[in-house]
Amino acid sequence: MRTRQQAAEAAEPAGAAARPGLRERKKQRTRDALLHAALELFTTQGYEQTTVDEIAAAVDVSQRTFFRYFANKEETTFAVQDMVESHFVAAVRERPAHEAPLDALRRALLDSWDTLGEVIEEVIPVELHMRTYQLIESTPTLLAAHLRRSSELEEEVARVIAEREGLDVDTDPRPRVVVAAFSGVMRLTGRLWGAGEDTSIESMRRVTESYLDQIGPALAEDWNRRCRGPERDGSGVHAL
Amino acid sequence: MRTRQQAAEAAEPAGAAARPGLRERKKQRTRDALLHAALELFTTQGYEQTTVDEIAAAVDVSQRTFFRYFANKEETTFAVQDMVESHFVAAVRERPAHEAPLDALRRALLDSWDTLGEVIEEVIPVELHMRTYQLIESTPTLLAAHLRRSSELEEEVARVIAEREGLDVDTDPRPRVVVAAFSGVMRLTGRLWGAGEDTSIESMRRVTESYLDQIGPALAEDWNRRCRGPERDGSGVHAL
DNA sequence: CGAGATTATGACAGTCACTGACAGTTGACA
DNA sequence: TGTCAACTGTCAGTGACTGTCATAATCTCG
The missing domain is CATH 1.10.10.60 (Homeodomain-like)
Structure with a gap:
C-alpha cells in the first residue's frame, strides 16, 4: 500500500x-x-x-x-532499518578522502539523515518508522537484535574506513577502533532519543551532534580542567 | 559440582x-x-x-x-558472565578518585582480570567459561543477548563514573560518552579475541590493552601523520 | 489460445521454548 | 511426630517456526 x-x-x-x-x-x-x-x-x-x-x-x-x-517475526521489524543503514553506509562511501575518519563518519551520518525521509517513505510512512524505532528501543528482544545488527554494520563501516585510508583492517586497529567509539556514542544517542518525547528526525540530529561533540572532552585526561591538547579532542569539537 | x-x-x-x-x-x-x-x-x-x-x-x-x-535457556549462558560483570563494576568503584575516567576504566578492567580466575572457578572451571564466551560470540542469538546485557552494564558503569566525578548523568553527557566509547572498544576486543585461537585470559588482556591504546590515535585528526605520544604502538598485537 | 512447466499458497503435522495449574514429596520447625 | 511451606513432576496449552504435499495461480512457448 x-x-x-x-x-x-x-x-x-x-x-x-x-x-x-x-x-x-x-x-x-x-x-x-x-x-x-x-x-x-x-x-x-x-x-x-x-x-x-x-x-x-x-x-x-x-x-x-x-x-x-x-524468516521470523523480528525480521519485519528491521526491514526498514536495513534501508536506513545502507543509506548511511553509502553516505560514508561518498565522503571526500581528505576528511578525518571521525569527521567523515559524523558528516555522513548527518548527511544521510537529510534524505532519510524520502528513503523511508518509499516503503512506509516515516511516522510509522519512528514509532517502530521507539518500539525497538523499548522491547528487550528487539533491542538485542538491533544491537547485533549494529555490530555487523560496524564491521562493514570499519572496512569502508580502512579502504578510504588505504589500510588493512586486520593489520591496523584504528579503523575498527574509531568505528567502535563512534558507534558506541551513536547507540547511546539512539537510546536517549528513544526515551525522549520528541520523535522528530530533527531532534535526533540535535542529540547526536551534541553527543558526538563530547567524545573529545569525555576522553580527556581530566574533566575538571579545561581540555587541552589537539589529539585529545578528536575533530576539535568542544561544545557544551 | x-x-x-x-x-x-x-x-x-x-x-x-x-x-x-x-x-x-x-x-x-x-x-x-x-x-x-x-x-x-x-x-x-x-x-x-x-x-x-x-x-x-x-x-x-x-x-x-x-x-x-x-527463566530461559539464555539465562544459563550468562550466569557466570553476571559474576564477571559485577566483579568489573566493583573494580571500577574501587579506583582512586584522582584517576582520569578513561584511565580508571582501563585499570579497573585489567585489575578485575587479575582475580577473574578465582571468581569464575567458584562456579565452573575457567576453561568451560572461556569456551562459553566463544560460544556466545559465535551464536547469533547469544551474541544479541550479550550485547543487550552489555548495554545495561554500560548504564550502570556510567552512573558509577558520574558519581566518582560528582556529576549528574542526565545533565553531563561525558560519563555516558566515555563509557560508550570504552565499551565500544571492549566489545571489539571481545569479538576479535573470540575469533582468535588463544583462549587464555592473558591473550585477552594483551588484545584489550593494545586496542585501548588506540582510542586516542584513532580519534585523532589525521592518520597519515605520525601520531605522537606513547600510546601509539599497542604492543604489536595486530594479528587477526 | 491452450498445455505443460513454474511457483506461490494453504492445509496439516510436528518440534521446541515456555507457562499455568494442580497434586504429590520432602525438608523445616514447633 | 505432625503441620506448614517450599520443591518438584505431570499435564495441558500457546506461540514461533519448519517440512511436506497437494492445489491453484502465473508464466512460457508452441
Whole structure:
C-alpha cells in the first residue's frame, strides 16, 4: 500500500527500467501489506503481544505464507532499518578522502539523515518508522537484535574506513577502533532519543551532534580542567 | 559440582558465617548441576542444537524444574558472565578518585582480570567459561543477548563514573560518552579475541590493552601523520 | 489460445521454548 | 511426630517456526 508498487504498476508499460510481471507485483504487494500490518500491530499493541497469526490474518494469508516472506517475526521489524543503514553506509562511501575518519563518519551520518525521509517513505510512512524505532528501543528482544545488527554494520563501516585510508583492517586497529567509539556514542544517542518525547528526525540530529561533540572532552585526561591538547579532542569539537 | 557447595557443606558446623539447611544445599546443587550440564552441552553440540529437555534429562529433573531455576535457556549462558560483570563494576568503584575516567576504566578492567580466575572457578572451571564466551560470540542469538546485557552494564558503569566525578548523568553527557566509547572498544576486543585461537585470559588482556591504546590515535585528526605520544604502538598485537 | 512447466499458497503435522495449574514429596520447625 | 511451606513432576496449552504435499495461480512457448 505504498508508493513502490503503485509507481511500478503505473509505469509498467512506459518505463524502460522495470516492468515486473503480475506475479512479482502480487508478491511485492503481499510483502508490503504484511510489513505494514506487522509494524502497525507491533507499535499499537506491542511486539510480544502480537502473534504471527494475527499479522497473517490481517492480510488474509496463511501463517505459512508470512514465514515465506520473513524468516521470523523480528525480521519485519528491521526491514526498514536495513534501508536506513545502507543509506548511511553509502553516505560514508561518498565522503571526500581528505576528511578525518571521525569527521567523515559524523558528516555522513548527518548527511544521510537529510534524505532519510524520502528513503523511508518509499516503503512506509516515516511516522510509522519512528514509532517502530521507539518500539525497538523499548522491547528487550528487539533491542538485542538491533544491537547485533549494529555490530555487523560496524564491521562493514570499519572496512569502508580502512579502504578510504588505504589500510588493512586486520593489520591496523584504528579503523575498527574509531568505528567502535563512534558507534558506541551513536547507540547511546539512539537510546536517549528513544526515551525522549520528541520523535522528530530533527531532534535526533540535535542529540547526536551534541553527543558526538563530547567524545573529545569525555576522553580527556581530566574533566575538571579545561581540555587541552589537539589529539585529545578528536575533530576539535568542544561544545557544551 | 563445584567448590561452592562443597565448601558450604564442609564448613557447615564450623563457620560462623553460613550454614544453609539441607533444602538450600540441595537447591544449590541442582542449580549448579543444571548450569554445568547446560554449558557443557552448549559448548559441545551447540546452543541451538541443545534442547532444554536434554539438559533436564542430564541432571535427571523435569523440564519444568529447569525453568524454575532459569527463566530461559539464555539465562544459563550468562550466569557466570553476571559474576564477571559485577566483579568489573566493583573494580571500577574501587579506583582512586584522582584517576582520569578513561584511565580508571582501563585499570579497573585489567585489575578485575587479575582475580577473574578465582571468581569464575567458584562456579565452573575457567576453561568451560572461556569456551562459553566463544560460544556466545559465535551464536547469533547469544551474541544479541550479550550485547543487550552489555548495554545495561554500560548504564550502570556510567552512573558509577558520574558519581566518582560528582556529576549528574542526565545533565553531563561525558560519563555516558566515555563509557560508550570504552565499551565500544571492549566489545571489539571481545569479538576479535573470540575469533582468535588463544583462549587464555592473558591473550585477552594483551588484545584489550593494545586496542585501548588506540582510542586516542584513532580519534585523532589525521592518520597519515605520525601520531605522537606513547600510546601509539599497542604492543604489536595486530594479528587477526 | 491452450498445455505443460513454474511457483506461490494453504492445509496439516510436528518440534521446541515456555507457562499455568494442580497434586504429590520432602525438608523445616514447633 | 505432625503441620506448614517450599520443591518438584505431570499435564495441558500457546506461540514461533519448519517440512511436506497437494492445489491453484502465473508464466512460457508452441
